[in-house]
């Protein structure tokens with residue numbers, strides 16, 4: 001079980017973004033802004049999908065790591081703390097996804 005948490009990664013991203021270092025991928029993405037960061041997030045999502053459908057297990061692990069990192073960068077640029085996403089996930093516990101979807105599709 002990894003001891004590294006998404007909070008650790010979020011803190012690193014915040015620190016690297018502030019650093020403005022030219023050799024920091026994070027700082028470069030923050031400098032380029034949301035459009036570029038969101039584009040990278042989309043690319044990593046597609047690469048994760050490709051790894052999944054081709055049953056490339058190592059690829060799924062590696063592309064998921066890229067995907068999650070870039071999601072945290074996008075959240076950082078949007079000033080959304082990851083804790084807010086966790087709170088939303090917590091709010092959803094206890095309700096099945098199927099029931100939630102059905103409740104959204106009620107007429108009126």
Ligand SMILES: N=c1c2ncn([C@@H]3O[C@H](COP(=O)(O)OP(=O)(O)OP(=O)(O)O)[C@@H](O)[C@H]3O)c2ncn1[C@@H]1O[C@H](COP(=O)(O)O)[C@@H](O)[C@H]1O
Nearest residue numbers: 009012013016023024025026027040043047065066069070
């Ligand atoms: N987890 C990551 C992480 N995952 C992916 N990446 C970078 O994201 C970039 C993705 O670029 P590309 O799309 O060109 O790479 P690719 O997806 O392999 O694409 P292909 O070349 O395969 O098409 C690469 O430069 C990766 O190094 C990351 N960069 C940083 N981090 C974390 O952020 C920390 C700070 O990094 P810096 O900001 O670079 O100091 C690091 O110590 C890590 O903990």
